[in-house]
Amino acid sequence: MDGETQTPPPPSSQPPPPPPPPTRTPLPIREDCWSEEQSATLIEAWGERHLELNRGNLRQKHWQEVADAVNDRHGSSIKKARRTDVQCKNRIDTLKKKYKVEKAKILASSGTFISKWPFYSRLDMLIGPNGSNKKQQQHLALPAPPLPPPPPQLMSPSSNSPPLALPLPYHRRTTPSSSLPHATVVPVAPRSKRPAPNPIPIGIDDSCFRRNYSAVAAAAAASSDSESSRSSEEESRRKDEEVDGVKELAQAITKFGEIYEKVEQVKQRQMVELEKQRMEFMKNLEFQRMQLFMDWQVQLEKIKRSKRSTASDVYG
Template structure:
C-alpha cells in the first residue's frame, strides 16, 4: 500500500498574489502620504473629526501616491493607521527628547503642543455706515397712476431733499451760535470776576499804604515833639544854673 503525503497548502495565499505581506502593512512612504492627506483635511475641519467621505478621500490620496503593485488601502485601514500613529506619538512623547521616530515632528505639529501655531484666528470685520445717508434719505411719496407725473414727483423729492439739508445745516448753525454765545457769556463773567478781584486787591493795597504813611507821619511828629521837649528842658536847666 502506497502512502501519499498530504498536499501542501500555500500559507501565503491570503496575502494576495503570494507576496507574503499583510494587506494592512504600511510602508514608510505610504505612512507619510497618509499623514499628509489626513493632516490637510484635519486642519481644514478646524481639527474636527473626519467623516466617512473624508476618510475615503484620504484613502484615494494615499492610493494615488503609491507605486507598483500593492494592495489598495481602504478608508477603515487609513483610520485605524491614524489611531495607531496617535498612540505611537503619545508613547514617544512620554520618552526623553529628542524622538528618533521620523513622523514625530509632523504629528506633533498637528495634535501636539505646537498645534496652536496652525490655528486660524477669527477675522473681525467692521462696517461703517455713513450718517449723511440719513440726511439725504428721500421721503416716501404716494404713487401715481399717471406716467406724466413722474417728473413732478422727482422735482418734489429734490425740493424735500434741499429743505432737509437746509434745515439740518440751519439747525447746526443755530446750535453753534448758541454755543459761541454761551462761551462768550462765561468768558465775560470770568473776566468781570477777575477785574473785581483786582480792584479789591488794589483798594486793600492803597488802604494799607495809607495806614503805613499815617503811622510814619505820627512817628515823625512824635519824634519832633520829643526833640522839642528835650531842647526846652536843656534850655531851662541852663537858665536855672546861671541864676
Template sequence: MADLTDSFSPPTTHSRTLPVREDCWSEEATSTLVDAWGRRYLDLNRGNLRQKDWQDVADTVNALHGHTKKTHRTDVQCKNRIDTIKKKYKIEKARVSSSNGMLTSSWPFFERLDALIGSNFSAKKSTQPPPVALPLPYCKNLTPTAAVSATAVALPQKRSAAATMDDGYFRRNYSAVAAAAAAAEGEGEGEEDEEVEERVSEVEEGERGREGMMKLAKVIERFGDVYQRVEAEKLRQMVDLEKQRMQFAKDLEVQRMQMFMDTQVQMERIKRGKRSASNGTYS
C-alpha cells in the first residue's frame, strides 16, 4: 500500500500544474511526529495532549525537518496530522480485523499506532441477538389430544414455581411481618426514649448556655468599669497637665514683665544720672 501523505501529484490531463500544499508531510517527518507524539501520549498515561505538549512535539519535528519555511510545522498542524494518521489506522485496523488474520497491513506506521492506540479500536463484537426461546419439537404423528397434552406438559414449566407455593411461604412471611412490627414498636419506644433524652440534653445545654451568657455579661460589665476608670484617670491627668501648663505660662509671663520693669527702671536711672552730670558741668 502506498504511503499516506498529504501531498498529491499534479494532474496530467492539464498542461497547467496546480500548486503543491505547503503542509505536505514526508514519511521521515511523519515518523518523527509519531515518535514524539507517542512519547508524550505514554507519559500522560494515554491521555490527551495539552497545547504545551503539542508545541513540544512541533519543536521536536522542526528540529529535524523544519529547516525551510514550507517544512516548518505548528502545533495545530501536528495535531491535525496525528488525527489524519488515527483515521488511517482505524481503516487499516478494520480491514485487517475483518479478514480474520488473512491480511496484514503494509502501512509503515501500522505497528506503532497499533501499540499505542490499538486497544481503543478493538474488533467489534458480534451484534447478533441470542435466541429468545427454543422452539418446541414438532411431532407429525401426534393426535390433537396428544398435542394438547404435550403443550399442557411443556408450557406450565415456568408456572410450576408459583403453583407449588404452599401455605408455609405465607406463614413465614407473616412471621417476618410480625417480627418486623414488634421490632418497629421496640424501635418506636427506643426513639421516644431518645427524644426524651434529647430534650433533657437540650434543656441542660440551654441552661449551660444561659449561665455562660451571664458570665460573659459580668465579664463585659467588669471590663466596662475598668475602661471607665482608666478613661477618668486619663482625663484627670490631662486636666492636671493643662493646669500645670497654664501656671508655667503665667509664671513665665510674670518673670518677663518683671525683667521688663527692671530694665525700664535701670534705663531711667541712667538717664537721670546723665542729666545730673550735664547740669553740674554747666553750673
C-alpha cells in the first residue's frame, strides 16, 4: 500500500470566486458648493439690497446681511456649512459671469436661443439692460395727469366779452289788450378762447380817444424825460465821485511821498553824524597810538643812556 502512488483528487466543477472589488475612497465635498435652492436664496437677498442701493455695489455690511439671510434659511448646526460674506460675493460674481455667457449666446443667435438656466430671468431683471432701463421706462410710461376741467364761463362785469343781449320789448299797435311786451331773445355766439377786443361804440367822437392817446403819449414822454434826466444825474454824480476818489488818491500819494522824503532826509543826517563820530574816534585813536609810540621811544632812549653810563663807570 505504501508503494502505491496517491492519485490527485478530481477537479471541482465550480469556478474560483472573483476577487473583491477595490474600495473607493469617497471624494471630498467642497465647502463652497452651492445648491440651486441656496443660489436662489442668495440671488433674492442680494437683489433686494442691490435695488435698495439704486443698483449700486454692496458694502461689507450688506454682504454680511446676505450671508445671514442664506444661513437663516439653509443653515445647519455644522459650522463649516455656514456661508460667509466672501463666499456670497464670490458666488454672485460667478453667477454674473454665467449670465454674461448666456446673454452672449442669445445676442449671437439673434434671439432664437432661449436660455434654460433657471437664474437667467432673475439676473436679467437685476443687472441686464432691460432691468436697468426699467425704471426709466416706468417714468416714461406713466400717463400725464389729466388737466383740470376749465371753470365755467361766468359773465363778470370785468370780462372783455360782450354781454348777453337783454330781451327787447315788442309793441303791438293792433289791440290795446296786448299791453305787456313780448320778449324776443337774440341768440349770442359762444365765447371764443381769446377775448375779443372791445369794439368802439358807434356814435362817440374819435376826438376823446385822440386826446387820451395824446395825454398818454405826453405822460410817457415826460416819464422818459424824467428817467433820462435822472440817469444823466446819476451818471454825472458817479463821474464826480470817481473824480473825487482820484483826487483823494493823488493827495494820499503826495502825502506819502512827502513823509518818505522827510524820513530819507533824517536818515541822511544820521549817517553824516555817524560818519563824523567815526572820523573823530579814528583821529583820537591814532593820536593815542602816536602818543604811546613816542612815550615808548623816550623810555627806550632812557634805558640805553642808563646802560651806557653804567658801562663807562665800570670800565673807567
